[in-house]
Amino acid sequence: MPPDEHAAVNALLDVILPVFLILGAGYVAAWRKIVDEGAIDGVMRFAQNFAVPCLLFRSISRLDLAQSFDPGLLISFYAGALGAGVLGYLGARVFFARDAKDALSIAFVASFSNTLLLGLPITERAYGADALAGNYAIISIHSPLIYAIGISLMEAVRSRGQGMAKAALLRQILRAILSQPLVLGILGGFVVNLTGLPLPTAVSSAVDMMVRAAIPAALFGLGGVLVRYRPEGDMKTIAMVCGLSLIAHPLITYGLGRFVFGLNTDQMRSAVVTAAMAPGVNAYLYANIYSAARRVAASSVLLATAATIVTAWAWLHLLP
Numbered sequence: 471m472p473p474d475e476h477a478a479v480n481a482l483l484d485v486i487l488p489v490f491l492i493l494g495a496g497y498v499a500a501w502r503k504i505v506d507e508g509a510i511d512g513v514m515r516f517a518q519n520f521a522v523p524c525l526l527f528r529s530i531s532r533l534d535l536a537q538s539f540d541p542g543l544l545i546s547f548y549a550g551a552l553g554a555g556v557l558g559y560l561g562a563r564v565f566f567a568r569d570a571k572d573a574l575s576i577a578f579v580a581s582f583s584n585t586l587l588l589g590l591p592i593t594e595r596a597y598g599a600d601a602l603a604g605n606y607a608i609i610s611i612h613s614p615l616i617y618a619i620g621i622s623l624m625e626a627v628r629s630r631g632q633g634m635a636k637a638a639l640l641r642q643i644l645r646a647i648l649s650q651p652l653v654l655g656i657l658g659g660f661v662v663n664l665t666g667l668p669l670p671t672a673v674s675s676a677v678d679m680m681v682r683a684a685i686p687a688a689l690f691g692l693g694g695v696l697v698r699y700r701p702e703g704d705m706k707t708i709a710m711v712c713g714l715s716l717i718a719h720p721l722i723t724y725g726l727g728r729f730v731f732g733l734n735t736d737q738m739r740s741a742v743v744t745a746a747m748a749p750g751v752n753a754y755l756y757a758n759i760y761s762a763a764r765r766v767a768a769s770s771v772l773l774a775t776a777a778t779i780v781t782a783w784a785w786l787h788l789l790p
Contacts, residue, residue: 545731
């Protein structure tokens with residue numbers, strides 16, 4: 471086997487497959503009823519409400535904010551995310567004749583990459599823990615920003631004709647965002663980082679213990695949750711969403727990062743790998759909250775996650 475092909479195979483085996491083996495273990499455990507739905511939900515609640523917020527808290531509290539929060543990095547990633555969302559909205563409205571609520575839900579799914587449960591472990595396994603500063607910078611504003619845009623637009627559509635005051639709408643949006651444990655973990659990390667507040671040794675040790683459980687628990691739980699999302703119809707719309715998420719978003723990010731902002735190697739890796747991830751489960755939760763395009767959202771999460779095995783390998787092969 472030529473050296474380049476050998477290296478590509480190793481990238482698949484050593485970087486991507488371990489992540490998907492844990493995810494697959496959760497899928498098989500739920501599919502074969504080794505663990506029931508209640509247990510899977512418990513694992514996901516533990517991961518999303520406790521362990522992952524601790525991971526974000528610790529990581530943000532230790533970031534070099536001046537170096538990590540590069541405007542070019544963030545614009546490259548989020549221009550890609552919002553571009554994919556706009557294309558998803560227009561495609562849903564023009565080509566699939568969806569109403570505004572469904573189209574906004576589809577746009578949200580197309581723009582909401584699984585930055586944390588897929589992007590973080592794949593980047594770490596590919597490039598090492600020292601290459602994650604860009605990932606954490608992206609993640610730190612990901613949920614607040616995308617949720618703020620998605621909730622604002624959806625609430626504006628829902629309140630049309632109801633005469634809801636702008637102040638009430640703003641309170642509703644802020645309540646929805648600030649009630650997320652992930653956001654609270656991020657905000658706590660910023661407080662510690664900016665104030666230099668020292669954590670007691672016992673607290674720091676407890677956070678570190680939670681952090682070690684975060685990614686494995688979240689991946690296992692994600693696999694168990696995906697069993698419930700069986701593709702049923704709307705395949706053309708689902709294919710559009712998967713294409714926007716796995717191809718359009720990272721392609722826009724790559725183009726801006728390389729040719730407009732001149733990102734360095736670590737920044738390009740963080741931005742493009744994160745952009746190339748499938749939609750996260752939170753994208754389905756958004757669709758479920760508003761009862762809009764739920765089947766498209768659920769099936770897109772499942773199929774795009776499976777396709778990430780191939781597309782992530784391709785992007786890792788293209789990146790320096």
